[in-house]
Amino acid sequence: MSEKDLNTEQKILEAARVVFIEKGFEGARMQEIADEAGINKALLHYYYRSKDKLFEGVFRDAFFELVPHIVQLIKSDIPLFDKIETFVREYIIVFQKNPYIPGFILHELSRNPGRIVTMISDIGVDPQVFIDQVEQEVNKGTIHPINPYQLIVNMLALCIFPFVASPIIKNIIFSKKPGYFDQFIEERKTEASQFIINAIKK
Amino acid sequence: MSEKDLNTEQKILEAARVVFIEKGFEGARMQEIADEAGINKALLHYYYRSKDKLFEGVFRDAFFELVPHIVQLIKSDIPLFDKIETFVREYIIVFQKNPYIPGFILHELSRNPGRIVTMISDIGVDPQVFIDQVEQEVNKGTIHPINPYQLIVNMLALCIFPFVASPIIKNIIFSKKPGYFDQFIEERKTEASQFIINAIKK
DNA sequence: GTCTATATTGTGATAGAC
DNA sequence: GTCTATCACAATATAGAC
Numbered sequence: 233m234s235e236k237d238l239n240t241e242q243k244i245l246e247a248a249r250v251v252f253i254e255k256g257f258e259g260a261r262m263q264e265i266a267d268e269a270g271i272n273k274a275l276l277h278y279y280y281r282s283k284d285k286l287f288e289g290v291f292r293d294a295f296f297e298l299v300p301h302i303v304q305l306i307k308s309d310i311p312l313f314d315k316i317e318t319f320v321r322e323y324i325i326v327f328q329k330n331p332y333i334p335g336f337i338l339h340e341l342s343r344n345p346g347r348i349v350t351m352i353s354d355i356g357v358d359p360q361v362f363i364d365q366v367e368q369e370v371n372k373g374t375i376h377p378i379n380p381y382q383l384i385v386n387m388l389a390l391c392i393f394p395f396v397a398s399p400i401i402k403n404i405i406f407s408k409k410p411g412y413f414d415q416f417i418e419e420r421k422t423e424a425s426q427f428i429i430n431a432i433k434k
Numbered sequence: 435m436s437e438k439d440l441n442t443e444q445k446i447l448e449a450a451r452v453v454f455i456e457k458g459f460e461g462a463r464m465q466e467i468a469d470e471a472g473i474n475k476a477l478l479h480y481y482y483r484s485k486d487k488l489f490e491g492v493f494r495d496a497f498f499e500l501v502p503h504i505v506q507l508i509k510s511d512i513p514l515f516d517k518i519e520t521f522v523r524e525y526i527i528v529f530q531k532n533p534y535i536p537g538f539i540l541h542e543l544s545r546n547p548g549r550i551v552t553m554i555s556d557i558g559v560d561p562q563v564f565i566d567q568v569e570q571e572v573n574k575g576t577i578h579p580i581n582p583y584q585l586i587v588n589m590l591a592l593c594i595f596p597f598v599a600s601p602i603i604k605n606i607i608f609s610k611k612p613g614y615f616d617q618f619i620e621e622r623k624t625e626a627s628q629f630i631i632n633a634i635k636k
Numbered sequence: 637g638t639c640t641a642t643a644t645t646g647t648g649a650t651a652g653a654c
Numbered sequence: 655g656t657c658t659a660t661c662a663c664a665a666t667a668t669a670g671a672c
Contacts, residue, residue, distance in 0.1 A: 240655075258460035259545065262648060275656060277649060299606070332544075339541050341601040342534075343461065348605045357606050376632065381618060382625050384607060385596055393591035396598060399543040403550045404501070404559050405586060416583060423584050430578065431633035442637075464666065477638060479667060 241279050243269045245289060252290045253336045257343070260287075291340060292351070294333055298326065300355050306384070307361045312369050313429050316387065320425040323391040328417060334395045359384060375432040383432065390424045443481050445471045447491060450478075454492045455538045459545070462489075493542055494553070496535055500528070502557050508586070509563045514571050515631055518589065522627040525593040530619060536597045561586060577634040585634070592626045 238246065247269035251260045262283055266273045280286040305319055327334060341348055359380070366380040394401060394417060406412045440448065449471035453462045464485055468475045482488040507521055529536060543550055561582070568582040596603060596619060608614045 256458075256460065256541075256545070258458065261646090263646095272657065273648080274650080274658080278655070281649090283648065335541065335544055338598055338602070339458075339537065342537055342598075343458075345601040345605065348601055352605060352609065357609060359607060378629075379621065379625065381607065381614075382622065382629070385599075385603060385618075386592060386626075386629060388599065389591040389595035390588060392599070393595045394587055396540055396544075397587075397590065397594070399547040399550055400540070401587060403547070403554060405561060405583065407554065407559055412583075416587075419581065420584065423581065424588075427580075427584070427588060427633045431629045463664090465664095474639065475666085476640080476668080480637075483667090485666065 240269075240271065240275065244271070244276060244279055244286075245293075248286050249290050249293070252287055253294065253330075253332045256336065256339055257283075257287050291337075291347070294337060295351060296354075298333065298337065301326075302388075303355055303357055306359065312365055312375070313433075315365075316428050317422075317425040319387060320391055320428070321421045324417065324421050324424070327392070327395045331395050331398065334392045338396060374434060376434055378432055383428075386431075387428060390420075390428065394420065442471075442473065442477065446473070446478060446481055446488070447495075450488050451492045451495070454489055455496065455532075455534045458538065458541055459485075459489050493539075493549070496539060497553060498556075500535065500539065503528075504590075505557055505559055508561065514567055514577070515635075517567075518630050519624075519627040521589060522593055522630070523623045526619065526623045526626070529594070529597045533597050533600065536594045540594075540598060576636060578636055580634055585630075588633075589630060592630065596622065 244265070248260075248265050251265045251268055255261075255264075260283075262273050262276055265286070266276055269276075276286065280289065302319070302323065305315070305322070308315065310318070362384065363380040366375070366378065366383060369375045370377050398413065401416075402413050406416070446467070450462075450467050453467045453470055457463075457466075462485075464475050464478055467488070468478055471478075478488065482491065504521070504525065507517070507524070510517065512520070564586065565582040568577070568580065568585060571577045572579050600615065603618075604615050608618070
């Protein structure tokens with residue numbers, strides 16, 4: 233579906249998404265969003281009353297595009313090692329397509345942590361299933377004892393961090409290997425899960 | 435040294451540091467920096483000509499406080515497992531004291547990646563020593579084969595991510611365990627390095 | 637060096653014609 | 655629904671007195 237096929241309201245939301253996600257709330261300009269959408273500023277206010285309202289729509293979409301997805305996966309009823317492999321692969325693929333989203337969400341949440349409270353109740357957030365699953369594997373002796381919370385954060389960290397820190401990685405760590413980043417991420421879809429599984433399996 | 439002992443220029447830089455690191459460049463207000471320093475706006479411009487110049491000072495300080503530190507450690511001549519343990523512990527301690535710094539640096543770099551280019555040349559950035567060290571251990575058969583670049587990013591990710599993502603961790607993952615975050619970080623000083631070492635050692 | 641007052645520009649938001 | 659023109663205010667920056 234090309235841009236021409238979208239109605240004005242959709243065009244605005246899509247333009248706002250592009251600008252807000254790249255620049256953040258404070259850095260985004262209504263003028264830039266209007267330009268991106270090929271309309272003028274006044275129309276933005278006609279459809280969405282304020283910058284805040286427009287932002288809220290964009291943020292909620294981005295948030296609910298990512299978070300419930302992983303919450304489901306974490307709770308799902310598949311073997312632990314399979315779950316880790318799937319989690320890592322699927323998540324990295326999502327970020328590969330939307331590399332700015334992780335930084336956007338993290339920055340906006342730290343700018344306004346209260347925002348999250350209004351959204352949590354909409355998602356069934358309960359890491360208990362995963363925690364039980366990890367503890368069962370520990371009891372069975374298939375993995376080393378580990379704090380399940382540390383494991384969850386490790387999984388998130390290994391998937392998300394490369395995208396949040398891409399300027400540092402590209403320019404400092406890979407400064408001698410220009411263009412290596414994409415290949416690095418490609419490798420990571422399997423490397424990261426192997427890393428995690430090696431870390432916990434007996 | 436209390437605030438009273440600082441001269442005006444130092445007070446301004448310290449105030450700017452507090453405000454910029456918490457709010458980011460776009461979110462920071464010169465008025466707020468002036469208030470924080472206990473002076474008025476005009477004096478900010480007397481000492482630093484513009485908001486940009488003031489920010490640049492703050493950013494450089496924060497950047498050079500963190501990055502050369504780890505570059506040195508990564509290059510240093512100590513055994514791999516010791517190096518990993520030291521790296522994780524020291525880095526997490528730094529972030530414990532300055533939890534906003536990682537997010538600040540990452541966000542500002544992604545907002546203006548060009549900034550980093552002017553700074554890199556000042557640091558001797560060369561991961562080669564670490565890469566050689568990892569490959570030697572692989573050849574000796576003490577660790578599994580691993581891409582050293584993946585390993586470096588994993589180490590950074592496990593240390594830095596919890597601070598960048600603290601709102602998500604506190605409100606979503608630990609929503610049933612209020613106040614747990616600090617203890618979680620404390621544990622992590624040793625848990626994260628054990629995780630890494632388990633992942634690579636044979 | 638430090639202040640008050642003011643200039644200047646940028647930006648979100650609205651009024652009103654079509 | 656969409657536009658042009660404009661308002662109102664916020665924020666950086668400067669002038670000038672002390």
